[in-house]
Amino acid sequence: MIYECAIIGGGPAGLNAALVLGRARRSVALIDNNQPRNAVTHASHGFITRDGITPSEFRRIAYKELLNYPSVNHLQTEIVSVNKTAMGYEVVDISGILIRTKKLIVATGVKENFPLIEGFYSFYGKSLFNCPYCDGWELQDQPIFVVSENPSIFHTAKLLFNWSKDLVVCTNGLTLLSEVQKKQLQSKGITVIEKPILAFIGQNGRLEHIRFTDGTHTSRAGGFVMPQFVQSAPFRDQLGYELTKSGGIKTDESGKTSIPGLYSAGDASYVKPSQVVFAAADGSRIAMTVNMDLTEEEFE
Missing domain, CATH: 3.50.50.60 (FAD/NAD(P)-binding domain)
Known part of the structure; x- marks a missing residue:
């Protein structure tokens, strides 16, 4: 037929x-x-x-x-x-x-092509997501972050601020934000970290902190990793x-x-x-x- x-x-x-x-x-x-x-x-x-x-x-x-x-x-x-x-x-x-x-x-x-960060898939769909409109409500008012390797990270950061004021913006070692943009985010209490990320750390699908390549870390309950x-x-x-x-x-x-x-x-x-x-x-x-x-x- x-x-x-x-x-x-x-x-x-x-x-x-x-x-x-x-x-x-x-x-x-x-x-x-x-x-x-x-x-x-x-x-x-x-x-x-x-x-x-x-x-x-x-x-x-x-x-x-x-x-x-x-x-x-x-x-x-x-x-x-x-x-x-x-x-x-x-x-x-x-x-x-x-x-x-x-x-x-x-x-x-x-x-979806996500940044190559150790541990990502252990948390994806549980405490790491890629769509604020899909999963922002579940992370509201918690300490969250966004990781992106795209200049649209500035827009995403402003969007996520609606769900949580405890927000960290990570560029994974890239220079994506202008000084004006960084100052605007920081004026709202948003932390900007431009260091490369080594790994996501936590247990049973629940994120606990992000570890950077210089050995430092920041505690987070979850967040958003933006793909290409x-x-x-x-x-x-x-x-x-x-x-x-x-x-x-x-x-x-x-x-x-x-x-x-x-x-x-x-x-x-x-x-x-x-x-x-x-x-x-x-x-x-x-x-x-x-x-x-x-x-x-x-x-x-």
Whole structure:
């Protein structure tokens, strides 16, 4: 068979796109390798009616709802190649199975590259996080910190001050802040440390202090380590779609890429901020575009 739309990626964007298309009576292949980026997260926040839900429970509920629609087919596999054809797209999974589709949505999200600091992954998702809107509430009024190797650290520091006034800003040995910026932060009682970080120290996932390369340390209960985001989708060489300056899949305002019949939803096109509710909404929006394009073609 040939699907009307295949969706690569089973995060919030892909799930919501499949829901909208399923309700539009479109035949959908939702292809998911079951490796969600937020798997280490204990709870997702900021999505009304689902605040505090675990990522695994979110996915369980989503698939239970999706599979109520007979035209939605869930394929748990990994895609290794995608090719443009006269009829649409041919997608091949890791087992060599061929999936044909008229339209294709890439909703593979992004990958996070964190600073290489010893101990980070022992605390990530427990007392170290990367999204203030997702986890700032849980660290409110505690001694916290932010580590970033990006000049946006100044903006992030001002943002975090809303959740805790006991804040340390760490640049991990880089010169990212101007003297004016440092003075502004220090005027609010925010400590700025520009020394390289050696390790995060603590027990059972609970951070206790940050140790610097010169042997000094600062006690902290938790904090935020800001990653660099890179594109997860490995299909650019095969399809030739354009990228944004920040590395996301470039789309127009309706979610269409530079390749006919190819769309991108959610973090794959760098929807900001990176939150479940934003990605889900983007998946819904792009699905409506796909459905309208299919409808117009049927009437031509």
